[in-house]
Amino acid sequence: VTGVRGLELGLPASAENVAVVRHAVAGLAEAMGMDPPGVADLKTIVTEACMNVVIHAYEDDDGPLSIEAHRDGEELEVIVRDQGAGIRPRADTGRQSLRLGLPLIAALSSGFAISGGPGRGTEVTMRMELSPNGDEPAATAAQLDAAGAVVAMPTGELVAPVLARIISIYAVRANFSVDRLSDAVLLCDAISAHADDHFPEETARVFVDEQDGTVMVRVGPLVPGAGDRLLGGMRIPEIDASLERLADEIHVERGDDGEHLVIRIKQPAFSD
C-alpha cells in the first residue's frame, strides 16, 4: 500500500482506549510495510507510552490523549501527547509496571525522547524502523542489549524518575540483587539532583547499557568542568557515601563529543 501519510488520533485517556491506539498504530505500520516482529514491538511501545498517560497525566477525569504517527524517511515516528501534569515521581504507587514501561520503550524503539514538564503536558516521541535491515531477521535481545538506551530529556524533575526506571531495568537485566539495584538508583538520583547546572541547552543526555553483568551509565555531554564538579562535590545523604564508594568505576571522559561522566556498577561476586 502506498500513499498512507500518517495518523492523528485523539481520545480520552482511559485504560480501555489504549487497545484502540495500539491497533490503530499497528494497522498503519502494517500498511507501511513494517514486518511482524517490528509491529509487535511497536504495539508494546505505544501501549507503554499511552499507559503512562492513563496513569500519570490526569488526577481525576480522563483528559485528552493524542497520538500522531507518520513516516519519516525509513522510520515510523509516533508521538504520544497529553495535556496533564507531566510525569512525576510517585513514591506511593508501588506500581512495578511503571518501572518497566519506559525502559521497554527505550529497548524496543530505535529512538525515543520525552519533553514537557509541570503544566505543559508530556510528549513522548518514539521511532521504529519500517523495514529493519532489509530481509534480515529482527534484532535479537543481544543486539538490543548492545545498542543500549539513549535518553534525552529536559533538565529538571523529569530526569530522576525517568533515569531511575531505565537504570532499574538494566540492573534487573544484569541480575543485580535488590540492594545493588537500590545502589544504582541512588547513584542516578544523586546525578539527577546535581545535574541541572551541568548540561548544555537544558537537555540532560544519558546513555545506559548493560553487558556481562555490568551496567554502564554515560552522562553527557556536560558543560566543561562539570564532570569533575559532579565527581568531587557529590555525596549521597541516605547512606553518607560518595559516588566512588557506590560505583565500581567512575571517571570523567573528555573527547570530541564533549565531556562525559562514565559510571560502571556491577553485582559483587557472592563471597560464600
Next chain:
Amino acid sequence: VIAPSSRIGVERVDSVLAVIEVEGEHDLNTAAVFRETLTDLLGEKVSIVVDLGHASFVDSSILALLLEGHRECGEAGLGFAVSVPDDAAVGVRRVIEVTGLKGAIAIRRSRDQAAEAARVEAS
C-alpha cells in the same frame, strides 16, 4: 482487524497446583482481573502456573503482576512458574526476553515443564 477477545481462566490441576490461562490481549485494562485471580489462588494455597501460550499481547502491568505473583508465592512457600512456548506470540516472547524476566522467574517452554518447575519450587 478486530482485537482478539481477552480471557483469563483457571484450571485446577490437582489440590496443590492451578494454571492461570491468559488468552488474547492483556494490559492495564485487564490487569485487575489477573490480580484478583492471583489473589484467589494464593488464598487457596496452591502453586501457580501462568500459561501465556495463547496470549497475543501483554504489557508491563502484566509483567509486573508476574513478578508480584512470583514474590507472593515465594513468601507463602508456594511455587510459581510461567509457560511461554516457542510458538507463543512474538510480542509476548519479546517483552519477556528484553525485560530479563527469565532471570527472576522460572519461565518454561511448556505448561508441563512450568508445572514441574512450580512443584519443585514449592517443595
